[in-house]
Amino acid sequence: MSLNIFMLDKNIVSLIQSKNDGKTKTKDQIEMLQLLKRHDKSIYRFSSLSSAIEGRKKQKESKIESINTVDYETQILKSFFKKAKTDAHILKSNESNFSEVFSQYNVLHNQEKYKSVLKKYYELREKYVEKGSIPLNKKEAFSFELLEYIEAQDIAKENPIISIIFLAINQIIDNKYIDNPCNVLKLKKGKSLDENIHNIYSDLSIPNLISRLEFEGKGDIKITFLTLDKALSSYMEIFKFNYISEIKKNTGYLKLHQVEVEIQSKLIRSFFKNLFENWEASKNNSHSISSTKPSNKTE
Known part of the structure:
Protein backbone atom coordinates (compact mmCIF):
# COMPACT_ATOMS: atom_id res chain seq x y z
CA MET A 1 0.00 0.00 0.00
CA SER A 2 1.46 3.36 -1.04
CA LEU A 3 1.97 6.19 1.43
CA ASN A 4 -0.13 9.26 0.66
CA ILE A 5 1.75 12.48 1.32
CA PHE A 6 0.35 15.98 1.09
CA MET A 7 3.13 18.49 0.47
CA LEU A 8 2.17 21.95 1.68
CA ASP A 9 3.14 25.24 0.11
CA LYS A 10 4.23 28.02 2.45
CA ASN A 11 0.86 29.75 2.10
CA ILE A 12 -0.81 26.61 3.51
CA VAL A 13 1.57 26.49 6.46
CA SER A 14 0.82 30.18 7.09
CA LEU A 15 -2.91 29.49 6.82
CA ILE A 16 -2.67 26.74 9.43
CA GLN A 17 -0.67 29.02 11.69
CA SER A 18 -3.26 31.80 11.40
CA LYS A 19 -6.40 29.64 11.58
CA ASN A 20 -7.40 31.10 14.94
CA ASP A 21 -6.20 34.68 14.44
CA GLY A 22 -9.76 36.01 14.22
CA LYS A 23 -9.32 37.36 10.70
CA THR A 24 -11.96 36.64 8.07
CA LYS A 25 -10.90 33.82 5.77
CA THR A 26 -11.56 33.72 2.03
CA LYS A 27 -13.66 30.99 0.46
CA ASP A 28 -10.52 29.27 -0.85
CA GLN A 29 -8.90 29.39 2.59
CA ILE A 30 -11.98 27.95 4.30
CA GLU A 31 -12.23 25.14 1.76
CA MET A 32 -8.53 24.36 2.17
CA LEU A 33 -8.82 24.14 5.97
CA GLN A 34 -11.80 21.82 5.54
CA LEU A 35 -9.82 19.61 3.14
CA LEU A 36 -6.93 19.41 5.60
CA LYS A 37 -9.26 18.43 8.44
CA ARG A 38 -10.97 15.75 6.33
CA HIS A 39 -7.59 14.14 5.71
CA ASP A 40 -6.40 14.25 9.30
CA LYS A 41 -6.11 10.46 9.41
CA SER A 42 -3.30 8.10 10.30
CA ILE A 43 -3.02 6.89 6.69
CA TYR A 44 -1.84 10.33 5.53
CA ARG A 45 1.34 12.32 6.03
CA PHE A 46 1.63 16.10 5.73
CA SER A 47 4.96 17.64 4.79
CA SER A 48 6.11 21.26 4.81
CA LEU A 49 9.28 20.33 2.93
CA SER A 50 8.75 22.65 -0.05
CA SER A 51 8.02 25.48 2.38
CA ALA A 52 11.12 24.67 4.42
CA ILE A 53 13.30 24.77 1.30
CA GLU A 54 12.07 28.30 0.65
CA GLY A 55 12.97 29.08 4.25
CA ARG A 56 12.05 32.02 6.44
CA LYS A 57 14.85 34.44 5.50
CA LYS A 58 13.91 35.06 1.84
CA GLN A 59 17.25 33.53 0.86
CA LYS A 60 18.99 30.16 0.88
CA GLU A 61 19.43 29.03 4.47
CA SER A 62 22.38 27.30 6.09
CA LYS A 63 22.04 23.75 7.39
CA ILE A 64 21.41 24.96 10.95
CA GLU A 65 18.87 27.53 9.76
CA SER A 66 17.12 24.85 7.69
CA ILE A 67 16.94 22.56 10.73
CA ASN A 68 15.34 25.36 12.72
CA THR A 69 12.87 26.08 9.91
CA VAL A 70 11.87 22.42 9.67
CA ASP A 71 11.41 22.20 13.44
CA TYR A 72 9.42 25.44 13.51
CA GLU A 73 7.05 24.47 10.70
CA THR A 74 6.71 20.90 11.94
CA GLN A 75 5.46 22.26 15.27
CA ILE A 76 2.84 24.28 13.38
CA LEU A 77 1.62 21.14 11.62
CA LYS A 78 1.66 19.06 14.80
CA SER A 79 -0.57 21.61 16.53
CA PHE A 80 -3.17 21.23 13.76
CA PHE A 81 -3.13 17.54 12.87
CA LYS A 82 -4.16 15.10 15.59
CA LYS A 83 -3.90 11.80 13.70
CA ALA A 84 -1.97 12.38 10.47
CA LYS A 85 1.82 12.06 10.46
CA THR A 86 4.16 14.99 9.80
CA ASP A 87 7.82 15.44 8.85
CA ALA A 88 8.67 14.91 12.50
CA HIS A 89 8.03 11.19 12.07
CA ILE A 90 10.91 11.07 9.56
CA LEU A 91 13.32 13.63 10.95
CA LYS A 92 13.05 12.39 14.53
CA SER A 93 13.20 8.68 13.74
CA ASN A 94 16.12 6.52 14.80
CA GLU A 95 16.61 5.30 11.24
CA SER A 96 17.56 8.63 9.70
CA ASN A 97 19.15 11.88 10.69
CA PHE A 98 18.59 15.37 9.39
CA SER A 99 21.61 15.42 7.10
CA GLU A 100 20.60 12.22 5.33
CA VAL A 101 17.01 13.30 4.86
CA PHE A 102 17.35 16.97 4.05
CA SER A 103 20.39 16.68 1.76
CA GLN A 104 18.22 14.77 -0.71
CA TYR A 105 15.94 17.77 -1.08
CA ASN A 106 18.45 20.16 -2.63
CA VAL A 107 16.71 19.68 -5.93
CA LEU A 108 19.26 21.11 -8.32
CA HIS A 109 22.95 21.34 -7.64
CA ASN A 110 23.08 24.14 -10.24
CA ASP A 203 8.35 27.50 -6.25
CA LEU A 204 9.59 26.59 -9.73
CA SER A 205 11.69 23.70 -8.42
CA ILE A 206 8.73 21.95 -6.75
CA PRO A 207 7.80 19.66 -9.72
CA ASN A 208 11.37 18.36 -9.75
CA LEU A 209 11.32 17.85 -5.98
CA ILE A 210 8.05 15.91 -5.97
CA SER A 211 8.96 13.74 -8.96
CA ARG A 212 12.30 12.89 -7.44
CA LEU A 213 10.80 11.90 -4.10
CA GLU A 214 8.21 9.72 -5.83
CA PHE A 215 10.96 8.12 -7.90
CA GLU A 216 13.06 7.40 -4.82
CA GLY A 217 9.95 5.93 -3.19
CA LYS A 218 9.89 3.30 -5.95
CA GLY A 219 6.12 3.43 -6.28
CA ASP A 220 5.49 3.29 -2.54
CA ILE A 221 4.61 6.96 -2.13
CA LYS A 222 2.15 9.30 -3.81
CA ILE A 223 2.57 13.05 -3.31
CA THR A 224 -0.17 15.66 -3.71
CA PHE A 225 0.90 19.30 -3.65
CA LEU A 226 -1.45 21.78 -1.97
CA THR A 227 -1.28 25.53 -2.52
CA LEU A 228 -3.56 28.56 -2.61
CA ASP A 229 -1.49 30.01 -5.47
CA LYS A 230 -3.52 29.31 -8.63
CA ALA A 231 -0.67 30.29 -10.96
CA LEU A 232 1.64 27.83 -9.22
CA SER A 233 -1.04 25.14 -9.48
CA SER A 234 -1.24 25.71 -13.24
CA TYR A 235 2.56 25.59 -13.54
CA MET A 236 2.56 22.27 -11.68
CA GLU A 237 0.06 20.84 -14.17
CA ILE A 238 2.12 21.67 -17.25
CA PHE A 239 5.37 19.89 -16.47
CA LYS A 240 5.97 16.31 -15.40
CA PHE A 241 9.37 14.78 -14.65
CA ASN A 242 10.11 11.18 -15.55
CA TYR A 243 13.25 9.80 -13.93
CA ILE A 244 14.77 7.26 -16.26
CA SER A 245 17.76 5.94 -14.34
CA GLU A 246 18.58 4.79 -10.84
CA ILE A 247 20.23 7.24 -8.48
CA LYS A 248 23.71 6.04 -7.67
CA LYS A 249 24.19 5.17 -4.04
CA ASN A 250 25.64 7.91 -1.82
CA THR A 251 25.31 10.63 -4.49
CA GLY A 252 23.40 13.75 -3.63
CA TYR A 253 21.98 14.78 -6.98
Missing part, protein backbone atom coordinates in the same frame (compact mmCIF):
# COMPACT_ATOMS: atom_id res chain seq x y z
CA GLN A 111 20.77 26.30 -8.15
CA GLU A 112 22.86 29.47 -8.46
CA LYS A 113 23.06 29.10 -12.24
CA TYR A 114 19.29 28.80 -12.54
CA LYS A 115 18.86 31.80 -10.28
CA SER A 116 21.26 33.74 -12.49
CA VAL A 117 19.05 32.95 -15.49
CA LEU A 118 16.04 34.31 -13.64
CA LYS A 119 18.00 37.45 -12.82
CA LYS A 120 19.11 37.79 -16.45
CA TYR A 121 15.48 37.50 -17.54
CA TYR A 122 14.41 40.42 -15.35
CA GLU A 123 17.37 42.50 -16.52
CA LEU A 124 16.65 41.83 -20.20
CA ARG A 125 12.96 42.46 -19.69
CA GLU A 126 13.77 46.04 -18.77
CA LYS A 127 15.59 46.30 -22.09
CA TYR A 128 12.81 44.87 -24.27
CA VAL A 129 9.59 45.87 -22.51
CA GLU A 130 7.43 48.65 -23.97
CA LYS A 131 4.31 49.92 -22.22
CA GLY A 132 4.25 46.95 -19.86
CA SER A 133 4.69 44.14 -22.39
CA ILE A 134 7.12 42.70 -24.92
CA PRO A 135 6.34 43.87 -28.50
CA LEU A 136 5.67 41.08 -30.99
CA ASN A 137 8.66 42.04 -33.13
CA LYS A 138 11.03 41.79 -30.14
CA LYS A 139 9.97 38.48 -28.61
CA GLU A 140 12.32 36.37 -30.71
CA ALA A 141 15.31 38.64 -30.10
CA PHE A 142 14.60 38.57 -26.36
CA SER A 143 14.28 34.77 -26.40
CA PHE A 144 17.45 34.27 -28.42
CA GLU A 145 19.52 36.60 -26.24
CA LEU A 146 18.41 34.70 -23.15
CA LEU A 147 19.05 31.33 -24.84
CA GLU A 148 22.58 32.43 -25.62
CA TYR A 149 23.11 33.24 -21.94
CA ILE A 150 21.59 29.91 -20.85
CA GLU A 151 23.86 27.89 -23.12
CA ALA A 152 26.86 29.78 -21.78
CA GLN A 153 25.85 28.61 -18.29
CA ASP A 154 25.79 25.00 -19.52
CA ILE A 155 22.37 24.21 -18.05
CA ALA A 156 19.35 22.57 -19.66
CA LYS A 157 17.03 24.96 -21.46
CA GLU A 158 14.30 22.29 -21.23
CA ASN A 159 14.04 22.52 -17.45
CA PRO A 160 10.64 23.95 -16.40
CA ILE A 161 12.45 26.61 -14.38
CA ILE A 162 13.73 27.88 -17.73
CA SER A 163 10.72 26.96 -19.86
CA ILE A 164 8.27 29.10 -17.92
CA ILE A 165 10.40 32.16 -18.71
CA PHE A 166 9.99 31.65 -22.46
CA LEU A 167 6.25 31.20 -22.04
CA ALA A 168 6.20 34.58 -20.28
CA ILE A 169 8.36 36.31 -22.90
CA ASN A 170 6.21 35.06 -25.76
CA GLN A 171 2.92 35.29 -23.84
CA ILE A 172 1.97 31.68 -24.57
CA ILE A 173 -1.18 30.78 -22.66
CA ASP A 174 -3.12 27.52 -22.75
CA ASN A 175 -6.63 28.40 -21.60
CA LYS A 176 -7.27 24.93 -20.22
CA TYR A 177 -5.35 25.89 -17.07
CA ILE A 178 -7.13 27.63 -14.20
CA ASP A 179 -4.71 30.56 -14.15
CA ASN A 180 -1.83 31.90 -16.22
CA PRO A 181 1.20 29.96 -14.92
CA CYS A 182 3.52 32.79 -15.98
CA ASN A 183 2.17 34.79 -13.06
CA VAL A 184 4.55 32.82 -10.84
CA LEU A 185 7.27 35.10 -12.24
CA LYS A 186 5.63 38.29 -11.02
CA LEU A 187 7.80 40.23 -8.60
CA LYS A 188 6.28 41.06 -5.23
CA LYS A 189 6.48 44.57 -3.88
CA GLY A 190 8.48 45.12 -0.73
CA LYS A 191 11.09 42.50 -1.62
CA SER A 192 14.46 42.95 -3.28
CA LEU A 193 15.12 41.30 -6.64
CA ASP A 194 17.30 38.64 -5.00
CA GLU A 195 14.61 37.89 -2.41
CA ASN A 196 11.99 37.58 -5.15
CA ILE A 197 14.24 35.32 -7.21
CA HIS A 198 14.87 33.03 -4.24
CA ASN A 199 11.14 32.62 -3.58
CA ILE A 200 10.31 32.18 -7.27
CA TYR A 201 13.08 29.61 -7.72
CA SER A 202 11.82 27.68 -4.69
CA LEU A 254 20.64 13.69 -10.32
CA LYS A 255 21.86 15.54 -13.37
CA LEU A 256 19.08 16.77 -15.61
CA HIS A 257 20.11 14.58 -18.54
CA GLN A 258 18.94 11.62 -16.44
CA VAL A 259 15.45 13.06 -16.41
CA GLU A 260 12.78 13.39 -19.08
CA VAL A 261 10.52 16.43 -18.89
CA GLU A 262 7.05 15.78 -20.26
CA ILE A 263 4.94 18.79 -21.25
CA GLN A 264 1.24 18.12 -20.76
CA SER A 265 0.00 20.83 -23.15
CA LYS A 266 0.01 20.27 -26.93
CA LEU A 267 0.04 24.03 -27.52
CA ILE A 268 3.08 24.53 -25.32
CA ARG A 269 4.91 21.49 -26.76
CA SER A 270 4.44 22.94 -30.25
CA PHE A 271 5.70 26.34 -29.13
CA PHE A 272 8.94 24.95 -27.71
CA LYS A 273 9.53 22.75 -30.75
CA ASN A 274 9.36 25.82 -33.00
CA LEU A 275 11.37 28.03 -30.63
CA PHE A 276 14.28 25.62 -30.32
CA GLU A 277 14.28 24.78 -34.05
CA ASN A 278 14.40 28.48 -34.90
CA TRP A 279 17.17 29.01 -32.37
CA GLU A 280 19.30 26.23 -33.86
CA ALA A 281 18.65 27.56 -37.37
CA SER A 282 19.68 31.03 -36.24
CA LYS A 283 22.95 29.72 -34.80
CA ASN A 284 23.69 27.72 -37.93
CA ASN A 285 22.97 30.74 -40.10
CA SER A 286 25.24 32.95 -38.00
CA HIS A 287 28.00 30.36 -38.20
CA SER A 288 27.57 30.10 -41.97
CA ILE A 289 27.77 33.87 -42.44
CA SER A 290 30.82 34.05 -40.19
CA SER A 291 32.66 31.27 -42.05
CA THR A 292 32.01 32.79 -45.49
CA LYS A 293 32.83 36.37 -44.53
CA PRO A 294 35.79 37.67 -46.62
CA SER A 295 38.98 38.06 -44.67
CA ASN A 296 40.77 41.41 -44.58
CA LYS A 297 44.01 39.68 -43.74
CA THR A 298 46.88 40.34 -46.18
CA GLU A 299 49.75 38.02 -46.83
Whole structure:
Protein backbone atom coordinates (compact mmCIF):
# COMPACT_ATOMS: atom_id res chain seq x y z
CA MET A 1 0.00 0.00 0.00
CA SER A 2 1.46 3.36 -1.04
CA LEU A 3 1.97 6.19 1.43
CA ASN A 4 -0.13 9.26 0.66
CA ILE A 5 1.75 12.48 1.32
CA PHE A 6 0.35 15.98 1.09
CA MET A 7 3.13 18.49 0.47
CA LEU A 8 2.17 21.95 1.68
CA ASP A 9 3.14 25.24 0.11
CA LYS A 10 4.23 28.02 2.45
CA ASN A 11 0.86 29.75 2.10
CA ILE A 12 -0.81 26.61 3.51
CA VAL A 13 1.57 26.49 6.46
CA SER A 14 0.82 30.18 7.09
CA LEU A 15 -2.91 29.49 6.82
CA ILE A 16 -2.67 26.74 9.43
CA GLN A 17 -0.67 29.02 11.69
CA SER A 18 -3.26 31.80 11.40
CA LYS A 19 -6.40 29.64 11.58
CA ASN A 20 -7.40 31.10 14.94
CA ASP A 21 -6.20 34.68 14.44
CA GLY A 22 -9.76 36.01 14.22
CA LYS A 23 -9.32 37.36 10.70
CA THR A 24 -11.96 36.64 8.07
CA LYS A 25 -10.90 33.82 5.77
CA THR A 26 -11.56 33.72 2.03
CA LYS A 27 -13.66 30.99 0.46
CA ASP A 28 -10.52 29.27 -0.85
CA GLN A 29 -8.90 29.39 2.59
CA ILE A 30 -11.98 27.95 4.30
CA GLU A 31 -12.23 25.14 1.76
CA MET A 32 -8.53 24.36 2.17
CA LEU A 33 -8.82 24.14 5.97
CA GLN A 34 -11.80 21.82 5.54
CA LEU A 35 -9.82 19.61 3.14
CA LEU A 36 -6.93 19.41 5.60
CA LYS A 37 -9.26 18.43 8.44
CA ARG A 38 -10.97 15.75 6.33
CA HIS A 39 -7.59 14.14 5.71
CA ASP A 40 -6.40 14.25 9.30
CA LYS A 41 -6.11 10.46 9.41
CA SER A 42 -3.30 8.10 10.30
CA ILE A 43 -3.02 6.89 6.69
CA TYR A 44 -1.84 10.33 5.53
CA ARG A 45 1.34 12.32 6.03
CA PHE A 46 1.63 16.10 5.73
CA SER A 47 4.96 17.64 4.79
CA SER A 48 6.11 21.26 4.81
CA LEU A 49 9.28 20.33 2.93
CA SER A 50 8.75 22.65 -0.05
CA SER A 51 8.02 25.48 2.38
CA ALA A 52 11.12 24.67 4.42
CA ILE A 53 13.30 24.77 1.30
CA GLU A 54 12.07 28.30 0.65
CA GLY A 55 12.97 29.08 4.25
CA ARG A 56 12.05 32.02 6.44
CA LYS A 57 14.85 34.44 5.50
CA LYS A 58 13.91 35.06 1.84
CA GLN A 59 17.25 33.53 0.86
CA LYS A 60 18.99 30.16 0.88
CA GLU A 61 19.43 29.03 4.47
CA SER A 62 22.38 27.30 6.09
CA LYS A 63 22.04 23.75 7.39
CA ILE A 64 21.41 24.96 10.95
CA GLU A 65 18.87 27.53 9.76
CA SER A 66 17.12 24.85 7.69
CA ILE A 67 16.94 22.56 10.73
CA ASN A 68 15.34 25.36 12.72
CA THR A 69 12.87 26.08 9.91
CA VAL A 70 11.87 22.42 9.67
CA ASP A 71 11.41 22.20 13.44
CA TYR A 72 9.42 25.44 13.51
CA GLU A 73 7.05 24.47 10.70
CA THR A 74 6.71 20.90 11.94
CA GLN A 75 5.46 22.26 15.27
CA ILE A 76 2.84 24.28 13.38
CA LEU A 77 1.62 21.14 11.62
CA LYS A 78 1.66 19.06 14.80
CA SER A 79 -0.57 21.61 16.53
CA PHE A 80 -3.17 21.23 13.76
CA PHE A 81 -3.13 17.54 12.87
CA LYS A 82 -4.16 15.10 15.59
CA LYS A 83 -3.90 11.80 13.70
CA ALA A 84 -1.97 12.38 10.47
CA LYS A 85 1.82 12.06 10.46
CA THR A 86 4.16 14.99 9.80
CA ASP A 87 7.82 15.44 8.85
CA ALA A 88 8.67 14.91 12.50
CA HIS A 89 8.03 11.19 12.07
CA ILE A 90 10.91 11.07 9.56
CA LEU A 91 13.32 13.63 10.95
CA LYS A 92 13.05 12.39 14.53
CA SER A 93 13.20 8.68 13.74
CA ASN A 94 16.12 6.52 14.80
CA GLU A 95 16.61 5.30 11.24
CA SER A 96 17.56 8.63 9.70
CA ASN A 97 19.15 11.88 10.69
CA PHE A 98 18.59 15.37 9.39
CA SER A 99 21.61 15.42 7.10
CA GLU A 100 20.60 12.22 5.33
CA VAL A 101 17.01 13.30 4.86
CA PHE A 102 17.35 16.97 4.05
CA SER A 103 20.39 16.68 1.76
CA GLN A 104 18.22 14.77 -0.71
CA TYR A 105 15.94 17.77 -1.08
CA ASN A 106 18.45 20.16 -2.63
CA VAL A 107 16.71 19.68 -5.93
CA LEU A 108 19.26 21.11 -8.32
CA HIS A 109 22.95 21.34 -7.64
CA ASN A 110 23.08 24.14 -10.24
CA GLN A 111 20.77 26.30 -8.15
CA GLU A 112 22.86 29.47 -8.46
CA LYS A 113 23.06 29.10 -12.24
CA TYR A 114 19.29 28.80 -12.54
CA LYS A 115 18.86 31.80 -10.28
CA SER A 116 21.26 33.74 -12.49
CA VAL A 117 19.05 32.95 -15.49
CA LEU A 118 16.04 34.31 -13.64
CA LYS A 119 18.00 37.45 -12.82
CA LYS A 120 19.11 37.79 -16.45
CA TYR A 121 15.48 37.50 -17.54
CA TYR A 122 14.41 40.42 -15.35
CA GLU A 123 17.37 42.50 -16.52
CA LEU A 124 16.65 41.83 -20.20
CA ARG A 125 12.96 42.46 -19.69
CA GLU A 126 13.77 46.04 -18.77
CA LYS A 127 15.59 46.30 -22.09
CA TYR A 128 12.81 44.87 -24.27
CA VAL A 129 9.59 45.87 -22.51
CA GLU A 130 7.43 48.65 -23.97
CA LYS A 131 4.31 49.92 -22.22
CA GLY A 132 4.25 46.95 -19.86
CA SER A 133 4.69 44.14 -22.39
CA ILE A 134 7.12 42.70 -24.92
CA PRO A 135 6.34 43.87 -28.50
CA LEU A 136 5.67 41.08 -30.99
CA ASN A 137 8.66 42.04 -33.13
CA LYS A 138 11.03 41.79 -30.14
CA LYS A 139 9.97 38.48 -28.61
CA GLU A 140 12.32 36.37 -30.71
CA ALA A 141 15.31 38.64 -30.10
CA PHE A 142 14.60 38.57 -26.36
CA SER A 143 14.28 34.77 -26.40
CA PHE A 144 17.45 34.27 -28.42
CA GLU A 145 19.52 36.60 -26.24
CA LEU A 146 18.41 34.70 -23.15
CA LEU A 147 19.05 31.33 -24.84
CA GLU A 148 22.58 32.43 -25.62
CA TYR A 149 23.11 33.24 -21.94
CA ILE A 150 21.59 29.91 -20.85
CA GLU A 151 23.86 27.89 -23.12
CA ALA A 152 26.86 29.78 -21.78
CA GLN A 153 25.85 28.61 -18.29
CA ASP A 154 25.79 25.00 -19.52
CA ILE A 155 22.37 24.21 -18.05
CA ALA A 156 19.35 22.57 -19.66
CA LYS A 157 17.03 24.96 -21.46
CA GLU A 158 14.30 22.29 -21.23
CA ASN A 159 14.04 22.52 -17.45
CA PRO A 160 10.64 23.95 -16.40
CA ILE A 161 12.45 26.61 -14.38
CA ILE A 162 13.73 27.88 -17.73
CA SER A 163 10.72 26.96 -19.86
CA ILE A 164 8.27 29.10 -17.92
CA ILE A 165 10.40 32.16 -18.71
CA PHE A 166 9.99 31.65 -22.46
CA LEU A 167 6.25 31.20 -22.04
CA ALA A 168 6.20 34.58 -20.28
CA ILE A 169 8.36 36.31 -22.90
CA ASN A 170 6.21 35.06 -25.76
CA GLN A 171 2.92 35.29 -23.84
CA ILE A 172 1.97 31.68 -24.57
CA ILE A 173 -1.18 30.78 -22.66
CA ASP A 174 -3.12 27.52 -22.75
CA ASN A 175 -6.63 28.40 -21.60
CA LYS A 176 -7.27 24.93 -20.22
CA TYR A 177 -5.35 25.89 -17.07
CA ILE A 178 -7.13 27.63 -14.20
CA ASP A 179 -4.71 30.56 -14.15
CA ASN A 180 -1.83 31.90 -16.22
CA PRO A 181 1.20 29.96 -14.92
CA CYS A 182 3.52 32.79 -15.98
CA ASN A 183 2.17 34.79 -13.06
CA VAL A 184 4.55 32.82 -10.84
CA LEU A 185 7.27 35.10 -12.24
CA LYS A 186 5.63 38.29 -11.02
CA LEU A 187 7.80 40.23 -8.60
CA LYS A 188 6.28 41.06 -5.23
CA LYS A 189 6.48 44.57 -3.88
CA GLY A 190 8.48 45.12 -0.73
CA LYS A 191 11.09 42.50 -1.62
CA SER A 192 14.46 42.95 -3.28
CA LEU A 193 15.12 41.30 -6.64
CA ASP A 194 17.30 38.64 -5.00
CA GLU A 195 14.61 37.89 -2.41
CA ASN A 196 11.99 37.58 -5.15
CA ILE A 197 14.24 35.32 -7.21
CA HIS A 198 14.87 33.03 -4.24
CA ASN A 199 11.14 32.62 -3.58
CA ILE A 200 10.31 32.18 -7.27
CA TYR A 201 13.08 29.61 -7.72
CA SER A 202 11.82 27.68 -4.69
CA ASP A 203 8.35 27.50 -6.25
CA LEU A 204 9.59 26.59 -9.73
CA SER A 205 11.69 23.70 -8.42
CA ILE A 206 8.73 21.95 -6.75
CA PRO A 207 7.80 19.66 -9.72
CA ASN A 208 11.37 18.36 -9.75
CA LEU A 209 11.32 17.85 -5.98
CA ILE A 210 8.05 15.91 -5.97
CA SER A 211 8.96 13.74 -8.96
CA ARG A 212 12.30 12.89 -7.44
CA LEU A 213 10.80 11.90 -4.10
CA GLU A 214 8.21 9.72 -5.83
CA PHE A 215 10.96 8.12 -7.90
CA GLU A 216 13.06 7.40 -4.82
CA GLY A 217 9.95 5.93 -3.19
CA LYS A 218 9.89 3.30 -5.95
CA GLY A 219 6.12 3.43 -6.28
CA ASP A 220 5.49 3.29 -2.54
CA ILE A 221 4.61 6.96 -2.13
CA LYS A 222 2.15 9.30 -3.81
CA ILE A 223 2.57 13.05 -3.31
CA THR A 224 -0.17 15.66 -3.71
CA PHE A 225 0.90 19.30 -3.65
CA LEU A 226 -1.45 21.78 -1.97
CA THR A 227 -1.28 25.53 -2.52
CA LEU A 228 -3.56 28.56 -2.61
CA ASP A 229 -1.49 30.01 -5.47
CA LYS A 230 -3.52 29.31 -8.63
CA ALA A 231 -0.67 30.29 -10.96
CA LEU A 232 1.64 27.83 -9.22
CA SER A 233 -1.04 25.14 -9.48
CA SER A 234 -1.24 25.71 -13.24
CA TYR A 235 2.56 25.59 -13.54
CA MET A 236 2.56 22.27 -11.68
CA GLU A 237 0.06 20.84 -14.17
CA ILE A 238 2.12 21.67 -17.25
CA PHE A 239 5.37 19.89 -16.47
CA LYS A 240 5.97 16.31 -15.40
CA PHE A 241 9.37 14.78 -14.65
CA ASN A 242 10.11 11.18 -15.55
CA TYR A 243 13.25 9.80 -13.93
CA ILE A 244 14.77 7.26 -16.26
CA SER A 245 17.76 5.94 -14.34
CA GLU A 246 18.58 4.79 -10.84
CA ILE A 247 20.23 7.24 -8.48
CA LYS A 248 23.71 6.04 -7.67
CA LYS A 249 24.19 5.17 -4.04
CA ASN A 250 25.64 7.91 -1.82
CA THR A 251 25.31 10.63 -4.49
CA GLY A 252 23.40 13.75 -3.63
CA TYR A 253 21.98 14.78 -6.98
CA LEU A 254 20.64 13.69 -10.32
CA LYS A 255 21.86 15.54 -13.37
CA LEU A 256 19.08 16.77 -15.61
CA HIS A 257 20.11 14.58 -18.54
CA GLN A 258 18.94 11.62 -16.44
CA VAL A 259 15.45 13.06 -16.41
CA GLU A 260 12.78 13.39 -19.08
CA VAL A 261 10.52 16.43 -18.89
CA GLU A 262 7.05 15.78 -20.26
CA ILE A 263 4.94 18.79 -21.25
CA GLN A 264 1.24 18.12 -20.76
CA SER A 265 0.00 20.83 -23.15
CA LYS A 266 0.01 20.27 -26.93
CA LEU A 267 0.04 24.03 -27.52
CA ILE A 268 3.08 24.53 -25.32
CA ARG A 269 4.91 21.49 -26.76
CA SER A 270 4.44 22.94 -30.25
CA PHE A 271 5.70 26.34 -29.13
CA PHE A 272 8.94 24.95 -27.71
CA LYS A 273 9.53 22.75 -30.75
CA ASN A 274 9.36 25.82 -33.00
CA LEU A 275 11.37 28.03 -30.63
CA PHE A 276 14.28 25.62 -30.32
CA GLU A 277 14.28 24.78 -34.05
CA ASN A 278 14.40 28.48 -34.90
CA TRP A 279 17.17 29.01 -32.37
CA GLU A 280 19.30 26.23 -33.86
CA ALA A 281 18.65 27.56 -37.37
CA SER A 282 19.68 31.03 -36.24
CA LYS A 283 22.95 29.72 -34.80
CA ASN A 284 23.69 27.72 -37.93
CA ASN A 285 22.97 30.74 -40.10
CA SER A 286 25.24 32.95 -38.00
CA HIS A 287 28.00 30.36 -38.20
CA SER A 288 27.57 30.10 -41.97
CA ILE A 289 27.77 33.87 -42.44
CA SER A 290 30.82 34.05 -40.19
CA SER A 291 32.66 31.27 -42.05
CA THR A 292 32.01 32.79 -45.49
CA LYS A 293 32.83 36.37 -44.53
CA PRO A 294 35.79 37.67 -46.62
CA SER A 295 38.98 38.06 -44.67
CA ASN A 296 40.77 41.41 -44.58
CA LYS A 297 44.01 39.68 -43.74
CA THR A 298 46.88 40.34 -46.18
CA GLU A 299 49.75 38.02 -46.83
